[in-house]
Amino acid sequence: MTDYGHDLLFGLFVTPGVAQARHALDLTATADRAGLDLVTFQDHPYQPTFLDTWTLLSYAAARTERVRLSGNVLSLPLRPPGVLARAAASLDVLSGGRFELGIGAGAFWDGIAAMGGRRLTPSQGVDALREAIAVIRDLWDVDAHGAVRHEGPFYPMTGAKRGPKPAHDIEVWVGSYKPRMLALTGAVGDGWLPTVEYLPDGVASLPGHNARIDEAAVAAGRPPAAVRRLLNVMNVRFSPTSRGLLDGPPGQWVEQLADLALTHGVTAFLIGGDDRTLAERYAAEVAPAVRELVARERRR
Structure with a gap:
């Protein structure tokens, strides 16, 4: 059993479809109003049926007051780390410290290449992500002396000025599944952000x-607890009888999420479904009960 002791976060994993553009914003406003902690948006810049995720994040931040926001996860090959660092810090300042950086090495390489991105091998993708995270953190570190210089093969920098400084310590959450990416997550990430449907078992x-x-x-x-464990669950619904993970009555959801926290160390739960009523019920009937159950078991 593994419980890393983090506070619990409950949020949404939203599809930024163009056809229902207002729906993504309505879901975000619902989460903000209902007391959920986090709203995240898929990022597929090569997908013409999706809104641009960074534009949506910025617009959503301006329309909300308390909920935290993140890409889930941002596609590094089409978002250069120097610009991404400044954009992230800027949005964090403008939102009052409500942005977190979910990032991935890249997927769907045909789409990335079609948009002008560099096609990398899996090994190169891991190395590029490690290099990018270092660049991003250096640009945020305004208290360090001198300009930012990196000699790496993917994102060299020759004297970039530091800043702006984020409003809070932005966490870097890594979407990863394979051994080298998991090792990168443990070495330099602040969080691990997989989707349960993509895990092999x-x-x-x-x-x-x-x-x-x-x-x-x-x-x-680093201590293992330095890495928060988050989890996307895309296929969810409330139903009268138990049919699987987050597919059943609210009481089953509560038991399953508490077990994920106490047995597997998962402390941020991001659900799909793109459904306002489901999100409201999740906030009202599930999140408080999970917090109470986990707190009680931790006291024991």
């Missing part, structure tokens, strides 16, 4: 993946 994959992250964190001189 679903929830049963979590112990092995957590172990790889923990080992990499320790090898890098």
Whole structure:
């Protein structure tokens, strides 16, 4: 059993479809009003049926007051880290410290290449992401002396000025599944952000993946708890009888999410569905009960 002790976060994993553009904003406003902690948007810049995620994040931040926002996850090959660092810090300042950086090495390489992005091998993608995270954090570090200089093969910098400084310490959440990406997450990430439907064995994959992250964190001189564990669950619904993970009555949701927290260390739960009524019920009937159950078990 693994409980890393983080506070619990409950949020949404929203599809930014162009055909229902206002719906994504309505979902965000619903989450803000209902007391959810986080709203995240898929990022596929090569997908013409989707809104641009960064534009949507900015617009959503201006329309909300308390909910935190993130890409889930931002496509690094089409979002250069120098510009991304300044954009992230700027949005964090403008939103009052409500932005977190979900980022990935890239997927759907045909689409990335068609948009002018560089096609990388899986190994190159991992190395490029590690380099990009270092660049981003250096640009945020306005208290360090001198300009930012990086000699890496993917994102060299030769004297970029630092700043702006984010309003809070933005967390870097990494979308990762394979061994080298999991090791990168443990070594330099602030969070691990997978989708359960993409894990090879679903929830049963979590112990092995957590172990790889923990080992990499320790090898890098970090405690495993330095890496928050988040989880997207795309296929969810409330139903009278139990049919699977987050497919059943509210009480089942509560038990399953509490088990994910206490057994597998997952402390941020982002649900799909793109449904306002489901989001409101999640906020009202599930989130408070999970918080109470996990707090009670932690006290024991």
